[in-house]
Amino acid sequence: MHQVRFQSDQTIANILIDERLNKTMLTKFFRVIGRIYTVSPTEGEKFYLRILLNHVRGATSFLNLMTIGGVLQPTFKEAAEQQGLLEEDDSIRQCLLEAFTIRMPSALRRLFVTILVYCEPVGVRTLWDEFYPFMIEDYAFSSNLRCNVIVNRLLRDLNTLLVQFNKNIKDFDLPQMTTKVVSAMPRYIEDELSIGGTGKTYLYHALLANMRGLGYIVLATSTFGIAATILPSGRTTHSRFKIPLSTDSSSTCSISKQANLAKLIQQAKTIIWDELTMAHRYAFEALDRTFRDIIDVDLTFGGKTMIFEGDFQQVLPVIPKGKKLELIQASVVKALF
Incomplete structure (x- = not known):
């Protein structure tokens, strides 16, 4: 997919071995320090590619990122798993940790549901125990209100979001x-x-x-x-x-x-x-x-x-x-x- 410019009198063989033409703004990324944009877990492979770019040092190409122990992995997700970057939902936890510092509780609730729908985390209860207190910070409640009442309200809100996700994907009633x-x-x-x-x-x-x-x-x-x-x-x-x-x-x-x-x-x-x-x-x-x-x-x-x-x-x-x-x-x- 590279765009290559050359003179009409140049031979194809010389063009293909020209190192200058093998470099583009995309491939040069692996030779410099740059900014990695935020990617939602719903983006699938892009999300796992971002994880690899954040943790693998000295990568020279996308194929290099996907090669673990000399074996080329079929997807970025499997490469991240082989690197041990997805063990015990660590990547999902890092995503939530980053989110609760910059997002409102309502946005954190939506992200949590997005993760449940698209990312299939293994330790859901562990993630729940750690992050549910941040998802209820915008709820108005008094000191004498029982904790289980607040948790039940949160569960209802999350269930409503899950229903909305299912409608979006399957049979959403068009407004x-x-x-x-x-x-x-x-x-x-x-x-x-x-x-x-x-x-x-x-x-x-x-x-x-x-x-x-x-x-x-x-x-x-x-x-x-x-x-x-x-x-x-x-x-x-x-x-x-x-x-x-x-x-x-x-x-x-x-x-x-x-x-x-x-x-x-x-x-x-x-x-x-x-x-x-x-x-x-x-x-x-x-x-x-x-x-x-x-x-x-x-x-x-x-x-x-x-x-x-x-x-x-x-x-x-x-x-x-x-x-x-x-x-x-x-x-x-x-x-x-």
């Missing part, structure tokens, strides 16, 4: 907004679910689970990376659609009509753009121009169903030393669609 998207008429979907804490993340998970379960291709993106990791198979919008980091009024995305990405966009049923308020209006205009060209339909975004989400009470596009009017002019509300 009205989901029905609008699945009905396949290209349009914008607007709703009051824009302010933080109103259940957008849960709604997106429901949308993605159902539409993908029906066989549709849905691309989930966000303006910045942390929000993208929350969405199932999420990517940053700039990474997914090759939007230039520096845009102007005539910018377009670096996607050719013959590229595989162009074919993916043509086949996509819906596209989600989370945290859109942080992006400059030129990014939306560039994507609009690119979609019209790729899909060959002279409609807004090539007629694709776009789901935009953002809270205008939060961060607007950053304009160095910009005044209020400049911030407003850079906002998506001023985009020319």
Whole structure:
């Protein structure tokens, strides 16, 4: 999958042995110290790859990471098991330890249920005994309230979350907004679910689970990376659609009509753009121009169903030393669609 540039008079044999062409930004990762992004346990192999990268020193390639004692393991999970990194659910415990220091109790409860559903931990009771006190910190209770009452409330809440997970995966009853998207008429979907804490993340998970379960291709993106990791198979919008980091009024995305990405966009049923308020209006205009060209339909975004989400009470596009009017002019509300 490497992109290689060469002169027409070069021979294939010389190209293949050129060490400079064997190095890419991805493979160079194994030669430098870099940042490893957070990965949810629901991501499966990506999660176990992150565990290996955090613990195995001097790795030179992905195959090297998967080779334990001279034997190539079939998956990153089995490689992590052979390294002893998954014994007694240690990786899951580390995930919960990291989460309870930065997450609210409600988010910790959801993570605990996610681990039960996707990670199949062995010592569930051990994890419960250690972390249930952190999952009830937002419960209002007095000193004379019995401990078992609080625990029973926590168990009920966890059971409710488990039911929601099962509905997402199996036979979730599509809410009205989901029905609008699945009905396949290209349009914008607007709703009051824009302010933080109103259940957008849960709604997106429901949308993605159902539409993908029906066989549709849905691309989930966000303006910045942390929000993208929350969405199932999420990517940053700039990474997914090759939007230039520096845009102007005539910018377009670096996607050719013959590229595989162009074919993916043509086949996509819906596209989600989370945290859109942080992006400059030129990014939306560039994507609009690119979609019209790729899909060959002279409609807004090539007629694709776009789901935009953002809270205008939060961060607007950053304009160095910009005044209020400049911030407003850079906002998506001023985009020319």
